[in-house]
Amino acid sequence: MSDRDLHTEPHSFWTKYVWSQDHKVIAIQYSLTAIAIGLVALVLSNLMRLQLGFPGAFDFIDPGRYYQYVTMHGMIMVVYLLTALFLGGFGNYLIPLMVGARDMVFPFLNMLSYWMYLLAVLVLVASFFVPGGPTGAGWTLYPPQAILPGTPGTEWGIVLMLVSLVIFIVAATMGGLNYVTTVLQARTRGMTLLRMPLSVWGIFVASILALFAFPALFVSGVMMLCDKLLGTSFFMPAIVSMGQPLAHGGGSPVLFQHLFWFFGHPEVYIVALPAFGIISDLISTHARKNIFGYRMMVWAIVAIGGLSFVVWAHHMYVSGMNPYFGYFFATTTLIIAVPTAIKVYNWTLTLWRGDIHLRVPMLFAIGFISTFVIGGLTGLFLGNVSVDIPLSDTYFVVAHFHMVMGVSPILAIFGGLYHWYPKITGRLLDERLGKLHFWVTFLGTYAIYMPMHYLGFLGMPRRYYAYEGYEFIPASAQDLNAFITVAALVVGVTQLVFLFNLAWSVRHGRPAGANPWGATTLEWQTPHTPPRHGNWGATMPEVHRWAYDYSVPGAARDFIPQNVPQEAGAGGEGPVWGGQV
């Protein structure tokens, strides 16, 4: 292919590692930045837990700081860690390699995307150091509270938060356009859409969601900046704040919530769909068995993506919106459970009659299924409007979204990193450290979040700095909170083991070879490991089969890579429709 000339290999340190346009380097830049800011969020969560588990024992955590930790932890995890790592990290690394492209179609835009992302992170971090500190409005940033006195960080923090989000969305848009276009335009010969690995499908549909959903956050961010800095009233009705009448009037706080959740709910799936895809590939590879119901899995991803745009107001059942909306949004929300359940069934049916290798990536993949199932099932409580009303804004919600949107995607990320690290570095992560990391994290998160649901049944409200003097909360709830805090600290500290493993194995890990897991997908068939600039050397790969030819009857080995021609692969017939173009 002559397009190799378009990607001339960089030679200086700066063009190779800093101002790089290579999707693999950009993926690593995105991932390391996301992990670094994610560590900040992890520390903040442990600080919150210290206050909740041992109230008053740590003087420096006053209510203002506590709410700042709450806000920054939430926003960092959802946007700056999960979104960035799945799309900017995994998306960047995997899409070109998995579809057989030399790079993203717009490498320069791809580089800009990372630098804009880094700028967004820096602006966010800067808010820790400005007068008044970062915003403490909660990650949902609901006005009027977010910009009125009585909330921490209304001086500078909220402005920097909104500016940072706007910059992040610019970065995500540049990245998203790239991912979508690359999937549509740069697949190698023979790579039909229905031969793509599910990781690519998940990231592809998530990128489309991001392109449609983030503009809603963008406009609401700009409008709130106007309300804060220019005195407009998009979200501000007539208000008396701390005894002082304000000049605002006529705006609607509920409008912000609609815009925010029009972004916010698809955002859940922007994180979940890549995780679904990655888990599908991990399960299939390490169970040595084709993913069960591939086509159904693809359609489920597409259906979930579509439906995710018509469920947003299930976050607003008690917001004061028109109560008749409740019928519509409860129905759409519970419908989305059907394609989601299909995904879970098909993962477990892929395990059934498999040849299950319980390597570290597989441990995390199964841990993902287990935790995702809990988070998904508790979503059926909160999506069903009359069940939601008593549980909303309690610890049940905290337990739900941490299981479904915190723990399970993070387990998918860990699984993915253990799985692809050998391709990225040429060396395996240490297995014993990996198992330690898995067991503490998996069991620890159950210890943290499972009992938390019951604090929600009890009615304990979330986002409380302290619970002293509330009679309906028994004293034993405080003991449980202390237990949860200890578990959270243990899980938090254990992540250092993972970081050590990441750093140590770059030089000292066991050499992996080109395809340590015996995987079929194209990224494992590169001529070099790690893949060099341009990925494929002189000849582009040609795809002859779907991504899941594991344990094909009659075949010599228990996997047939996608670039092996049909006749040379299986002894007899391959999978009938899997082989079709």
Place this chain on the structure above:
Amino acid sequence: MALAIALVVIVVATVAFHFASPWWFTPIASNWGLVDDTILITLVITGAVFVAVNLFIALAIVRFRHRAGHRAAFEPENRRLEGRLTLLTTAGIVAMLAPGLYVYSQMIAAPDDAAQVEVLGRQWQWRFRFPGADGRLGRTDVRYVSADNPFGVNPDDPHGRDDVLVASPELHLPLGRPVALLLRSHDVLHNFYVPQFRVKMDLVPGLVSRFWLTPTRAGRFEILCAELCGLAHYNMRGHVVVEDEAAFRAWLAAQPTFAALR
């Protein structure tokens, strides 16, 4: 194998925790027992799925873990099985959604004879207003708000003069009578939340939101704010006292009217 054992232990521990947990619904004090029933239906269905999926994975790990010479089956799809599972899931969804929507239809339809009381939130206090003898609340506007008119009642509206204003964060309600709560805020979002009542709703500046209930148990219950409203959100306390009609009447009669305060 360890993972299979761990999944079984998780299932057993979760079920045991459920039955042994001292943390459970705060005893109900309103007519919304149906809401608790719907939660229980949902808990049974989802609990069964949770147990089934985890045990199925554990069984798969035990039976199909890698052993030398073992090879996986090849089965790209099974339309019938996928179809059946989809139907089963749909049935489960309907079994949760139908009662949920039925209960919801009652939650948003206050009876015609429901009494009215206004809840006013501001950082970080609760206040309450009852319509006076005329049974109608006077109109309000934020621009009338001042130190001696904390509710912002329109002084020119005759319906407002006999409105009963409760300055303390303690609301009294008569036992067994349906009441519609009209919610207003002067500054930021709040949420009127009494765990024993089950229902809750945001207070939104610029609009009046509402919900209704019938108190079914006498007692003194805590009011909490359930929507983050700033530094003292966790400390925005109040009480609801549910008492018999006579005691309620006596309490109400002791509260000043808007006209009396001017």
